[in-house]
Amino acid sequence: MARDGSTQARPRPIHPWPLRLMHWLNALAIVMMIGSGWQIYNAAPLFNFSIPETLTIGAWLGAGIAWHLAFLWLLLANGLAYLIWGFASGHFKQKLWPILPGQVMREFIAALRFKLPHQKGVYNAVQKLLYVGVIFAGLVVVISGLGIWKPVQLWFFTDLCGGYYIARYVHFFAMASIVAFMAVHILLVLMVPRVLPPMITGGEMPEGQS
Amino acid sequence: MKQLDLNRRKLLSRALALGAITALPGCNYEDPAHPDVADWFLHKMSAFNDEMQALLFNPNTLAPTFSPGMITNPPRFNAFYDMSQAPVVDPATYALELGGQIQDKQSWTLAALRALPQEGQITRFVCVEGWRVIGQWSGVPLGYFLHRIGADVTCKYVSFKCADGYYSSIDMASALHPQTILALDFLNAPLTAPFGAPVRLRIPTKLGFKNPKSIMQLAVSNVYTGGYWEDQGYNWFSGS
Numbered sequence A: 001m002a003r004d005g006s007t008q009a010r011p012r013p014i015h016p017w018p019l020r021l022m023h024w025l026n027a028l029a030i031v032m033m034i035g036s037g038w039q040i041y042n043a044a045p046l047f048n049f050s051i052p053e054t055l056t057i058g059a060w061l062g063a064g065i066a067w068h069l070a071f072l073w074l075l076l077a078n079g080l081a082y083l084i085w086g087f088a089s090g091h092f093k094q095k096l097w098p099i100l101p102g103q104v105m106r107e108f109i110a111a112l113r114f115k116l117p118h119q120k121g122v123y124n125a126v127q128k129l130l131y132v133g134v135i136f137a138g139l140v141v142v143i144s145g146l147g148i149w150k151p152v153q154l155w156f157f158t159d160l161c162g163g164y165y166i167a168r169y170v171h172f173f174a175m176a177s178i179v180a181f182m183a184v185h186i187l188l189v190l191m192v193p194r195v196l197p198p199m200i201t202g203g204e205m206p207e208g209q210s
Numbered sequence B: 001m002k003q004l005d006l007n008r009r010k011l012l013s014r015a016l017a018l019g020a021i022t023a024l025p026g027c028n029y030e031d032p033a034h035p036d037v038a039d040w041f042l043h044k045m046s047a048f049n050d051e052m053q054a055l056l057f058n059p060n061t062l063a064p065t066f067s068p069g070m071i072t073n074p075p076r077f078n079a080f081y082d083m084s085q086a087p088v089v090d091p092a093t094y095a096l097e098l099g100g101q102i103q104d105k106q107s108w109t110l111a112a113l114r115a116l117p118q119e120g121q122i123t124r125f126v127c128v129e130g131w132r133v134i135g136q137w138s139g140v141p142l143g144y145f146l147h148r149i150g151a152d153v154t155c156k157y158v159s160f161k162c163a164d165g166y167y168s169s170i171d172m173a174s175a176l177h178p179q180t181i182l183a184l185d186f187l188n189a190p191l192t193a194p195f196g197a198p199v200r201l202r203i204p205t206k207l208g209f210k211n212p213k214s215i216m217q218l219a220v221s222n223v224y225t226g227g228y229w230e231d232q233g234y235n236w237f238s239g240s
């Protein structure tokens, strides 16, 4: 291995830098969007409950909206960059695909028994399903969000979500599935903590694996 | 809106008690006298959002219209005060005052406004809080009125001052939108005090709080004048 700074082939990182950068920017954007979104929710709750104020971002509706519309651009730009990069670099095809139902079942059961194998640089089927699912939820949350923000100018997004009234529910449930994903996602990282450092520093792919 | 103020007070005191961690996320956003880094960031982003919305604004895109059967009944009252405190303006002595870059600044009585062409609409009124109602308004298209009084429509802003101390301002492109009207009627009858008598702005391409009620003065200028809620932190453009 080239440790002397020469330009000889360096070991491939488990997570390339664009992925790591986008992942953490997204985590920041998501936390800010959800926290401020909860503040906005409290102004006219859809259901019989409000979100505890300690969990919300922005001290009142105006501040909540300001945070929400500020971080919207980070979420949007970063999400688009991730989708383009993921398709163009072959990352999605290589790491998130295919998802085989049989494998998902087997590995889900293994996970429940805390016996889920984790190979460096390879996502197991449960992970793949969760990641593709949250990418989809991200798309839905953005489209429904734009639909309720701009029901006149971006009416096609509003219509796509079943109109302004229903779009609010769509937005809420997309948010709820992202929150559910995060709970499982962080739990899995806590169960297998050694996967965390490579998501920060990049890590090294084992020899002979691509 | 009353409830909002309560929440703010409660939160502020708790933020003070819990210290910097809870105070950080924009707790000063409602206190322009003590801006912090978060405020600076949020104001910059809000200005950026004004520009993005101006770009997104298409003068030919119409707000959706609805059938009479879909009108919200009874209508929903909303203001920063109680319904009983809505200002009562005498329609007999009312005169809309004009100011700024306007050639003919003579004020307008209700009768004179009613003699102008009227335009009706059944549109959706979306509140910044997230709820929406459907209502029927009719009155003078603002674009027609601005041309009629010789307003300089190359100016950036049209601003409004109301009988209750409320004030707001909108961009010229939205002011000239065909569905933007100086409403005189609501639900086929002259406006009543809680709903903005005698004249209110009805602009279905913007959020509810950009629809000032009981308008006493209208001005056209290049000077930004903000608004009652806008000055407290709501986004100025607030387009739909």
Ligand code: HEM
Pocket (backbone or CB within 6 Å): A019, A023, A026, A027, A030, A031, A095, A121, A122, A123, A127, A131, A134, A135, A178, A181, A182, A185, A186, A189, A195, A196, A197, A199
């Ligand atoms: C702040 C807490 C978070 C931590 C500690 C965390 C940690 C991680 C780690 C360690 C991985 C790599 C897993 C592996 O190599 O097996 C990963 C991947 C991933 N995370 Fe997170 N994450 C967090 C928040 C989020 C959020 C908020 C989202 C989205 C809503 C998210 C979406 C993803 C996705 C989609 C991947 C797969 C990326 C790809 O390969 O394309 N994460 N995360």
